[in-house]
Amino acid sequence: xxxxxxxxxxxxxxxxxxxxxxxxxxxxxxxxxxxxxxxxxxxxxxxxxxxxxxxxxxxxxxxxxxxxxxxxxxxxxxxxxxxxxxxxxxxxxxxxxxxxxxxxxxxxxxxxxxxxxxxxxxxxxxxxxxxxxxxxxxxxxxxxxxxxxxxxxxxxxxxxxxxxxxxxxxxxxxxxxxxxxxxxxxxxxxxx
Amino acid sequence: xxxxxxxxxxxxxxxxxxxxxxxxxxxxxxxxxxxxxxxxxxxxxxxxxxxxxxxxxxxxxxxxxxxxxxxxxxxxxxxxxxxxxxxxxxxxxxxxxxxxxxxxxxxxxxxxxxxxxxxxxxxxxxxxxxxxxxxxxxxxxxxxxxxxxxxxxxxxxxxxxxxxxxxxxxxxxxxxxxxxxxxxxxxxxxxx
Numbered sequence: 001x002x003x004x005x006x007x008x009x010x011x012x013x014x015x016x017x018x019x020x021x022x023x024x025x026x027x028x029x030x031x032x033x034x035x036x037x038x039x040x041x042x043x044x045x046x047x048x049x050x051x052x053x054x055x056x057x058x059x060x061x062x063x064x065x066x067x068x069x070x071x072x073x074x075x076x077x078x079x080x081x082x083x084x085x086x087x088x089x090x091x092x093x094x095x096x097x098x099x100x101x102x103x104x105x106x107x108x109x110x111x112x113x114x115x116x117x118x119x120x121x122x123x124x125x126x127x128x129x130x131x132x133x134x135x136x137x138x139x140x141x142x143x144x145x146x147x148x149x150x151x152x153x154x155x156x157x158x159x160x161x162x163x164x165x166x167x168x169x170x171x172x173x174x175x176x177x178x179x180x181x182x183x184x185x186x187x188x189x190x191x192x
Numbered sequence: 193x194x195x196x197x198x199x200x201x202x203x204x205x206x207x208x209x210x211x212x213x214x215x216x217x218x219x220x221x222x223x224x225x226x227x228x229x230x231x232x233x234x235x236x237x238x239x240x241x242x243x244x245x246x247x248x249x250x251x252x253x254x255x256x257x258x259x260x261x262x263x264x265x266x267x268x269x270x271x272x273x274x275x276x277x278x279x280x281x282x283x284x285x286x287x288x289x290x291x292x293x294x295x296x297x298x299x300x301x302x303x304x305x306x307x308x309x310x311x312x313x314x315x316x317x318x319x320x321x322x323x324x325x326x327x328x329x330x331x332x333x334x335x336x337x338x339x340x341x342x343x344x345x346x347x348x349x350x351x352x353x354x355x356x357x358x359x360x361x362x363x364x365x366x367x368x369x370x371x372x373x374x375x376x377x378x379x380x381x382x383x384x
Contacts (some may be wrong), residue, residue: 013367016368017210017229017367017372018212038208040229040230040242041230050336079379135330142234170376173208173365174208175355175378177383178382178383180379181209182376182377182378183376184374185373187371187372187374188370189371190370191369191370
């Protein structure tokens with residue numbers, strides 16, 4: 001599977017239905033991945049997104065240092081890794097074994113991104129490569145990070161020509177504990 | 193059906209899975225409702241939420257004037273009204289017929305809220321009554337509104353004791369055009 005480019009004014013559609021994402025980040029030789037249910041699209045063009053990144057996270061350290069992050073939209077078969085990404089600290093993994101990182105610990109393969117150093121998580125449905133728009137007040141007071149989408153990609157079996165496809169694997173919508181809603185059936189209404 | 197109170201530190205769970213919401217607002221005798229796919233939880237305690245409210249909307253005028261809004265989580269049977277709420281302007285409806293408003297035009301009944309003047313949309317799965325946390329820079333530059341949740345309610349058939357129930361009607365996850373994903377099955381994983 002080779003990801004296809006998503007035109008940037010349509011990138012919001014990758015997040016519009018509210019999936020939980022994986023946030024990947026990198027700075028120098030260090031990289032990390034965390035789960036984030038608290039994300040949303042913020043604008044069409046230039047395409048922007050929001051995500052909440054807690055002060056305690058290793059991801060925050062890397063995003064602050066690099067000014068970049070990737071939102072990866074995982075699918076049902078990755079649920080165990082998404083759950084583990086939300087419960088294990090990449091800082092602890094990196095401190096314990098200098099040659100390892102959280103991707104390796106969770107069994108997540110990565111691909112290089114096109115515009116940022118943060119990697120894409122292989123096997124996801126879609127990817128948004130983002131440049132941090134620094135907003136220190138939001139970051140400090142609300143843990144709220146805003147990014148401009150520099151490039152967006154999708155698995156062509158899941159999303160093409162600006163639309164999710166009927167055969168797309170379900171995405172994950174976090175509830176709490178070990179539970180997610182899967183994306184369900186599509187409801188099509190006439191536009192009046 | 194009588195809504196039950198949701199304890200505020202669990203209010204984020206009403207939005208965690210990414211549903212499209214209806215934003216209701218009121219100021220003086222005027223009131224309105226719009227649809228918003230771009231919303232997310234922002235904090236546990238005090239409970240906070242984010243929602244994007246475009247400058248062109250009547251909702252924005254009422255939220256700015258009142259400093260309050262309600263996020264209503266609609267369910268599948270309300271999809272046509274949610275779609276219409278996203279396409280029709282409450283300002284035009286109010287201007288055309290002084291005695292009417294968008295709730296009436298869309299056939300949406302309302303209930304009074306407990307802490308704010310904005311009404312609750314009857315028939316929804318859950319409701320978050322919010323006080324605007326004024327952040328003029330976010331509002332002006334990003335159309336980004338932050339609210340503190342003052343009270344939260346749920347249909348007890350859908351959400352109780354901090355959890356979505358198996359028999360809850362599906363919520364709506366907007367895609368584009370006239371299409372929504374419905375919330376699908378629950379995936380339960382062991383917590384390790």
